[in-house]
Amino acid sequence: MAEYRLKGLSCANCAREMEEEIQKLDHGDNAKIMFNSSKLVVSDEVALHKVEKILASDGASIVRESSDSTHDDHDHGSGRKLLYFIGLSAVLFALAIALENMIPTVAAAGIYVAAAAISGYKTFIKGLKNLVAFKFNIDTLMTIALIGAFGIGEWKEGTLVAILFGINEYLEGLGMEKARKSMETLLKVAPKEAILLSGKEERVIPIADLQAGDVVLVKSGEKIPSDGVVSEGRSSVNEAAITGEAMPVEKTPGETVYGGSINNEGVLKVTITKPYEDSSLAKILHLVEEAQETKTPTEQFINKFAKYYTPLIMVIALIVMIVPPLFVGDWGSYFYQGLAVLIVGCPCALIISSPIAIISGITRNARNGILIKGGVFLEQLGHVDAVAFDKTGTLTKGEPHVEEMIAYTNIKELLRIAGSIEKSSSHPLAKAIMEKVEQQSIPLEEPTDLKTIAGQGVEANISGQTYRLGNEASIPFDEIPPQIQSDLEQLKDDGYTIVVVSDHEQVLGLFGIADEIRHESKEVVAELYDAGVKNAVMLTGDHDKTAKKVASAVGLSHYYANLLPHMKVEKMKELIKKGKTAMVGDGINDAPALAVADLGIAMGKGTDSAIETADIVLMQDHLGKLPGAIKIAKRVNTIIKINISLALGLKIIALLLTIPGLLTLWIAILSDMGATILVTLISLTVLIDKNKAGTQK
Incomplete structure (x- = not known):
């Protein structure tokens, strides 16, 4: 399959129709026009000159690699050209109005027709071709309406319709291009x-030539070319x-x-660990680009509705032209009304209400830094x-952390002994204790006779004295003082x-060690409720007391503890029955639950598993x-509803005016x-960030 960038693609409905035409060509079955990103994907075996002919029928074309302008420049140029023609038409229109009482009717009509032709000649050509092929779309409707208007002598209104339609096309293309450019700016990183x-x-x-194992030099202000490790x-x-985080990372x-x-x-x-095409950034950009083209249920409904909407309007227009005159006469007036109804059949505003x-x-x-893999997941x-x-x-951070420390001797002495025993251990609990020791900058000793006691902990000799470090079973005597026993029970509770x-x-x-709660977790849960989420719960394999403590600390409504992976899946199924549920996990251990959830959200800071597993990826580590x-x-979602209501509402009002x-x-x-x-204007407000909602504080 070959991929081409397109220019001049401004109408979603036209893009769909061109895609269908290309798919009828030999080897064109899998051809796809991606309207949102302005791209064409087509088989290498398809006759490209035939594809270009189909594209040209709607004013679109393939951007050649040899072009000395960018894609943006091309589209901006075609937009300027259309605007120039519209301006020229408007001047001629104004001239015709000024002179129509001073020159012959034929001459005035000629100026009106010239003005209409300059603004809408592409529409007329496409419409005439469609008429011959009995293909009815907006171009066909506009052509019929304008021919009809000129046929009954409505030169002024017919020309005004052509100019306004040209302005409409320009604005539609401008709005779509604004959204595209916003996306392309993102892709230029x-x-x-x-x-x-x-x-x-x-x-x-070129970064495409980089291989794993290559060493690259990255100077100040330059971009790191691919994933790697600082050497x-x-x-x-x-x-x-x-x-998405602006703060630099050391x-x-x-x-x-x-x-x-x-x-x-x-x-x-930097020693490169992945060629660029396998890097986190390449995957992100590829997925973001693909995400533009996925159709939401709303978009699918709109596209299906639009296919039936235009023929329905044509039937209504025919009824308006024929039925009332049979009873009240006045064929000319109702013919004019029918032509106006035809123009209401344009589905463009409805089609762009969502993308x-x-x-x-x-x-x-x-x-x-929120990677959403498609419009359907955004919805x-x-x-x-x-x-x-x-x-x-x-x-939590997933890293053990000393939260409670009870010393029955000098604190520094306790930390010196614990640190001396644990300093060479790689056990997560040892790392938590060493973090505490390092905070005090206590000098440590080299232990001797270090040995592991199965199921209990470790024993070592420090300065001629034997010490033990481990769980409760490691205590080498049976009678534990009441105060210490009470402290042990409290730490367990x-x-x-x-x-x-x-x-x-x-x-x-005694050291009380727990997985450290992320400092933002409580605030995030509160903001989720503020955002309209009704229920925030926790699913964990940890024991009940730990789960209860974390749930209480962050403000969750419910928690479910002691869950094995398959039990998380079953619990997720129960939650889904009560309402649309998203699962947030690390993208590795939670894969089954993420897959079952209505929406899988993974945290991963660019890890492959997170990007591949979930529907949405939080690229931050929080x-x-x-x-x-x-x-x-x-x-x-609110804006799409408003847009659909406006697009249909204005058309319904226009149709009611026929009564x-x-x-x-x-x-x-x-x-x-x-x-x-x-x-268009309402949709583009989504790009405006007024209050940096949801940013890390």
Whole structure:
């Protein structure tokens, strides 16, 4: 399959019709015109000259690689050309009005026809071709209406309709192009070249030539070309292209960097771990581009409705032209009314009522580091009733943290012994204790006779004294003082994992260790309720006391503990029965529950599993922007409803004007033009970020 960028694509309905025509060609079965991103995907075997002929019938064409202008420049140029023709038509129209009482009627009519032709000659040509082929769309309707208007001597109104229709086309294309450019600005974050290091030699190469294992040089202000690991240098890196976070992240040797992020200062040498096409950024941009073309249920309904709407209007127009005159006469007046009804058959405003808002919503969220894989998921996000969270790595950091420490001896002595025993261990609990020790900057000793006691912990000799560190069973004597026993029970009740430090005679201290709750979790849950979510729950495999503590701390309405993966799936199915439910997890351990949920939302900061598993990916390593994403989705859904109401409402009003005989050609076209303007402007408001809703504070 080959992919081509298109220019001059301004009408969604026309794009669909051209796609159907291309699909009738040999080897064209799988051809697809992606209206939102202005692209054509077609088989390499299809006759390209035939494809171009079909595109040219609607004023569209393929942008050649050799062109010295960008895609944006092309479309802007074609828009300017149309605007120029509309302006010239308007001048001729004004001239005809000024001179019509001073020159022969034929001459005035000639000026009106010239003005109409300049503004709408493409529409007339396409409409005449469609008439011959018995194909009825907006171009056919406009052509019939204008021929009819001129046929009954309505030169002025016919010309005004042609000019207004031209303005309508221009505005429709302008609105769509604004949304496209917003998306394309997002896609331009991809780097183009890399400085490859081969020994002491530096060579500039296209990023497409990069391979895993290559070492590249990234200077201050330059983009990191692909995912990799810092091999040399220190710097802060702006990862906004990946995570949407504006705050720089410090990078040192051994740390991961993402393609498309920007090196703020200093020089970094980066060992590439993935070729660019497999990098996080490439996957994100590809998915965002694909997301533009997925049809929501609303869009599918609109497109299906539009296919029947135009023929229905034609039938109504025919009835208006024939039935009333049979009873009251006045064929000329009702013929005129019927022509006006034909113009009301334009479905353009209705068709664009959804895609501009959808593209704007996806783009706005992508800028914030929220990757939504399609319009259908954006629409669903706006209807979410409940959000279910995994605990570990989602509401919590997934890293053990000492939350309580009880010392029965000198605190520094307790930390010195615990740190000396744990300093060489890689166990997560040992890391939590070492973090506490390092905060006090306590000098440590080298333990001797270090050994593991199965099911209990470790034993070691420090300065000639034997110490034990482990769980409650590691205490080497049976009689535990009441105060210590009480403290142990309290730590258990609080849901902590307990680490005991003792010698052969006494307990020196207790560590209460828990998974640290993310500082933003409580605020996020409160903002979710504020955004209209009715129920926020937690699903965890952890025991009940720990789950209760976390749920209470972050403000969840319910929690479900001791759940194995298959039990999470069953619980998710129960929640779905009560309303549309989203599941938020890390994209790895929660894959089954994410798959079952109405909407799977993964956290992952660019990890492959997160990007591939879920319907929505939070590219940050926190939940801070989730409420904002839901608010944007709700706003998009509201705007689509408003747009559909406006598009249909104005047309219904226009049709009702036929009853008292007040519908005119220019009122008919203004009803569609007014709807197009309102729909476009309202949809583009999604791109305006007034209060940075949902940003990480």
